[in-house]
Amino acid sequence: MSDEVARVATCPVHQISPMHPDILKSPWGMNRRLRDEAPVFQDSEFRHFFCFTL
Amino acid sequence: MKHRYSRTPNSGIFFVSRYEDVIQIAKDHKTFSSRMMGPTRAMAGSEDPEVVAVLKSGYENVPTMLTEDPPNQRRYRKFVDGAFSPSSLKSLEPFIENLSNELIDTFIDKGECEFLSKFGVPLPLRVIISQLGAPQEDLPLFRKWTEAFIGNLSQQLDKEGILQAAKDMVEFQHYFVARMNERRAEPADDILSKLVNASFDGEQPLTDAECLSMLSQILVAGNETTSASLTEGLWLLIENPDQYQLLKDDPSPEMISRLVEEVLRISSPSSNMFRRTTREVEMHGVTIPENSILFARFASANHDDNQFPEAAKFNLMRDNLKDQVAFGKGVHHCLGAALSRREMNIGFKVILDRMENFRLAEGASDPEFSANALLHGMTGLDIAFRQKVKMYQHKKRGVSPFFYAG
Numbered sequence: 001m002s003d004e005v006a007r008v009a010t011c012p013v014h015q016i017s018p019m020h021p022d023i024l025k026s027p028w029g030m031n032r033r034l035r036d037e038a039p040v041f042q043d044s045e046f047r048h049f050f051c052f053t054l
Numbered sequence: 055m056k057h058r059y060s061r062t063p064n065s066g067i068f069f070v071s072r073y074e075d076v077i078q079i080a081k082d083h084k085t086f087s088s089r090m091m092g093p094t095r096a097m098a099g100s101e102d103p104e105v106v107a108v109l110k111s112g113y114e115n116v117p118t119m120l121t122e123d124p125p126n127q128r129r130y131r132k133f134v135d136g137a138f139s140p141s142s143l144k145s146l147e148p149f150i151e152n153l154s155n156e157l158i159d160t161f162i163d164k165g166e167c168e169f170l171s172k173f174g175v176p177l178p179l180r181v182i183i184s185q186l187g188a189p190q191e192d193l194p195l196f197r198k199w200t201e202a203f204i205g206n207l208s209q210q211l212d213k214e215g216i217l218q219a220a221k222d223m224v225e226f227q228h229y230f231v232a233r234m235n236e237r238r239a240e241p242a243d244d245i246l247s248k249l250v251n252a253s254f255d256g257e258q259p260l261t262d263a264e265c266l267s268m269l270s271q272i273l274v275a276g277n278e279t280t281s282a283s284l285t286e287g288l289w290l291l292i293e294n295p296d297q298y299q300l301l302k303d304d305p306s307p308e309m310i311s312r313l314v315e316e317v318l319r320i321s322s323p324s325s326n327m328f329r330r331t332t333r334e335v336e337m338h339g340v341t342i343p344e345n346s347i348l349f350a351r352f353a354s355a356n357h358d359d360n361q362f363p364e365a366a367k368f369n370l371m372r373d374n375l376k377d378q379v380a381f382g383k384g385v386h387h388c389l390g391a392a393l394s395r396r397e398m399n400i401g402f403k404v405i406l407d408r409m410e411n412f413r414l415a416e417g418a419s420d421p422e423f424s425a426n427a428l429l430h431g432m433t434g435l436d437i438a439f440r441q442k443v444k445m446y447q448h449k450k451r452g453v454s455p456f457f458y459a460g
Contacts, residue, residue: 018069019067019209019427021210021425022425024208024210024423024425024426024427024430025422025423025424025425026423027325027353027354027430028357028366031071031351031353031354031357032357034069034071034351034354035071035072035354035357035358038071039070039071039072039075039337039338040068040069040070040075040337040338040340040342041068041069041070041071042066042067042068042069042340043066043067043068043069044066045066
């Protein structure tokens with residue numbers, strides 16, 4: 001388990017970073033926390049969605 | 055090629071994670087738009103002049119199926135719906151079965167393989183190549199282009215990665231524009247010919263840019279998600295011997311269908327899909343401003359204990375397997391869902407017919423997943439197995455998918 005995945009298990013929910021690479025690889029623990037504690041979660045740090053195709 | 059760099063107004067991205075909420079979003083395309091242009095920012099070029107130069111050598115990117123809303127989205131879908139209809143797919147079944155067997159022929163004597171590259175990737179990729187009417191020897195190109203599109207979706211590329219992805223995607227465009235011109239002059243029985251020559255109700259035929267947008271979506275949706283689920287499915291059988299035993303005891307089509315649905319639920323390869331709010335919305339006490347980008351989190355929905363009791367458990371005998379939303383829901387329900395299901399049903403049947411006693415290869419670590427904002431899949435899976443049936447009867451039939459030109 002990476003440090004970030006371990007941190008997400010216990011940190012305050014507003015400190016979760018859903019787009020952290022380690023969380024994208026292993027999202028299950030975060031998913032459970034968001035479903036239980038923040039079903040609509042605002043990640044105000046991630047402002048850019050880059051997509052030049054699709 | 056224009057590209058889109060969408061910036062949410064002041065709010066970042068919203069993540070919606072519960073099953074019932076994801077379903078609500080998927081069903082309400084008027085409030086939750088798939089169109090990422092318009093009020094969000096759409097610029098020709100990025101801040102990097104090298105990327106700008108590459109993109110300008112390609113074709114304009116336009117919204118079509120996944121990136122468009124009804125009624126335009128429906129217009130695009132009807133150009134290709136026929137190619138993915140049940141009757142069209144039925145005729146593909148012998149091809150998929152023969153291909154599955156030929157792929158297994160390449161490694162079965164060794165008793166081990168890296169499953170993703172030897173089976174998970176080539177099975178759906180070769181099928182979609184044949185559907186598009188391209189030569190099978192171009193498989194390495196299609197793999198490269200798929201990786202470029204996926205890398206772009208990942209939101210994880212560095213500057214060098216973005217530049218390379220842009221080059222590869224422009225290469226994809228020029229490759230297909232040449233093939234589209236060939237199909238206009240000489241139509242064949244493939245998706246490409248249908249795309250470039252079809253016209254409904256006196257409408258204008260699709261432009262090159264529209265065709266390219268649709269082809270890129272068909273390419274990614276047509277192989278990457280199936281690759282991921284086939285591979286994770288085998289891992290799930292290794293990790294859950296009790297469920298594997300159920301299949302050994304009853305390898306009927308119904309049980310394999312159950313396997314496919316539960317693998318799709320657990321793996322959920324299209325983990326997130328983006329939407330843009332067309333008006334201010336309140337959900338669970340959170341105000342989502344108009345023009346916000348949100349992720350409808352299908353993978354999280356598929357693991358919601360309120361919908362799927364003990365959702366983390368791999369359980370072929372669930373009574374609501376069909377409620378899984380790995381292929382989305384509503385107007386954007388995956389165009390290739392039926393094809394993917396056929397590939398997985400046939401692929402797993404052939405695997406279970408010919409091999410058994412699956413396990414991690416000696417010395418192999420537990421598989422890892424790649425980091426991607428929208429897609430989720432393993433980076434590889436080293437397995438060992440025992441051979442059940444060495445050779446398959448496809449040799450007698452004289453059909454060799456490897457040389458099938460579609």
